[in-house]
Amino acid sequence: MWLALLFPHWALDSRGAMASQKALALVADSSLGRRHVIAASEAVVRSGVQRLMELADAQLRAPDACVLERRADAESAALERLAGWAWRYSAQVHVARESNNVATTRLVFEIGASLRLFGGQRALIARIQDNLADFGYRHNAGIGDTPAMALARAHAPRRLRSQPLARLPLSCLALPSGTLASLQASGLREIGELLSLPSAMLHKRYGAELLEYLDRLHGFRPHGLACYRPPQRHITRHELFGAVESVQGLAFVLRRVFIELGAVLRGAGAAIQTLKLALIHDQAPTTRLTLHLSAPSRSADHFERIAQYRLARLDLVAPVLEIGLATDQLRPVEPDQQTIEHDNSAAPTPGHWPAVLDRLRARLGHDAVYWLHAPADHRPERASCRAEQPTDSPTPSAAPRPLWLIEPPRPAPANLRFISGPERIETGWWDEATSVRRDYFRAVDGNGRQLWVYRRLDDEVATGSNVDTPRYYLHGLFG
Amino acid sequence: MASLNSQPISTAEAAWQRFGVYRASHQAELLTISTGWPALDHLLPGDGYPVGAVTELLVECPGIGEVSLLLHALSNQLCTHPSRRLAIIDPPPALNAPALIQLGIDCRNVPFIACRNDGERVWCVEQMSTAGEFVAFVVWGDTLDTTALRRLQLAAEKAVCPVFVYRHLYRATERSPAALRLAVTAHLVDGHLHQRLKVVKCRGPAGARIDSLMIADGKPWRLPSEQRDLSSCMRASNEQWSEEHCDVAGSAFSTLGTR
Known part of the structure; x- marks a missing residue:
């Protein structure tokens, strides 16, 4: 069983606009030289702006909307991050987008193998939709036995999505436009009508590609989609809306960033030990912060707290326009096994010490926590030294x-x-x-x-x- | 190591104890850590430093042996529980590592934390109490106020371990929510120096004192050998020292027997 997700407003959602709750519109230069609207937020859509409408028309309907330029590379990077999130749910993830056509941004992944782990189809779908709502991505979802079928359902209008495949309109299929026009001119409206035609005739008229596509639709051929593999390091850049001048505003943005990082790490089954934050200003040189953790971790709460304590000691020299995040190599981690009987004693569980050490160092400074050790030196002033981590001492x-x-x-x-x-x-x-x-x-x-x-x-x-x-x-x- | 009475309790007494009523001779169970000195153990209620509470050590002049007094008890605890840690917060500078090793403390389990103000000291203890697995916390906080001490008390209860706070002796006149307050002073007598350890406040009758501590060649402290009865302790000290310095257990209560 496959789940297909379409993101019709990806150009806007990927920039995190929903988080700031403003009425926005996004614009790209088209080849005709006129600027069209590619994606818009819900409030703007309700006021009558449609996709591919000209910018002047859109601004008549929604004069308060803020106009942003389209950034294709940021969209691609965000799509990669989304694939990292989907990696958590499935080992076969396919993410793709036609070169500049935003409407075809799609994510397809296989969910049938792990339905029981996540508690059934309904629970899994609900969970995925909650996650996407947290990220703020508007999506259309469809489920099918093969990727092509799932995509066809996702393309279908909402009221028809639960119908069997035969009742869906023909435009849902990913056919070349010429073939589609010809089929519709012949009077075919629904997929069932196409499937009932004899394959020899289809082959003669439309060639072998249509038959291959229909085979993939039924699952008689392998789907042939490129699978996604998670990268070794996680390097991202996040653009901020409006320059952030205070550390509290930064903390709010970083929370979203760390939630995404946590999702990627959980999906990859990995943990990291070093985080590098780069705060990019307009005129001033970039402020770089390095957060070293005492033990590999993948908890978004932990990263957020460490970053908060570290930022509290920082004075911003200039307003921040972008945040860059780079991690060190992802290390594979095994989750802790829990015992069957939970010990409900009052004493807290051990193993929290590395997290506490990180918090102490983040707030007080890295050198504020130290250990003593006695190197083998007869001189008394050299016989007692500070060290960053516990060190062995020879017998004095x-x-x-x-x-x-x-x-x-x-x-x-x-x-x-x-x-x-x-x-x-x-x-x-x-x-x-x-x-x-x-x-x-x-x-x-x-x-x-x-x-x-x-x-x-x-x-x-x-x-x-x-x-x-x-x-x-x-x-x-x-x- | 709580002090348990060996005599069986009748059912009526057990019912009263559930209501929180105890006989004075059967003291309520207190969780304590042995101080490492049996004579001091007998003076303190529950036979040791209270666990889950703050112990204040009020010192007149630093360097008369107050820290090694404490570290003796804590090194015993660290040896018994080798996986636990001892946190030392904001010590006066330049603790010597070879001395710690000679006291039997493994320095790998002792993180030192340097703080800049009281708020940070209390925050450190609170954070570490969530981690668990600590033998004790030792804080140097002369300027801690009552609120800060109460927060330390809550942290100690959460972490189920004692918190020791070193302060100056003039704080003895101030009120404090600590469960145990010990004052350490030194007196010069006849060219010999004695440390005096006085119990300023404890969960029980206060005012007990040990006077017969003196510096010996081997160690900075020497306490009299274990005495079962406080009155015999008085007699022994009478014989050893001159009269002015024999007032042990100067409180008005009669001796309660073994505590």
């Missing part, structure tokens, strides 16, 4: 180390009572700047704090034998 020395390290070391206060004897740390002799030759002591000062002080061996040497007043430096606090 057995000598006691202070909990707090005071960098840079200060002169130690007077009256110290020493507790434990010298620990000599001598290293870095190969480099004058980083050489350390110290004797470390534990001492208690007047306030009751245990200190880690040291005495430099070089001082002794420099001042000769005058060791009555050695100078101590405070390097750490215990406790």
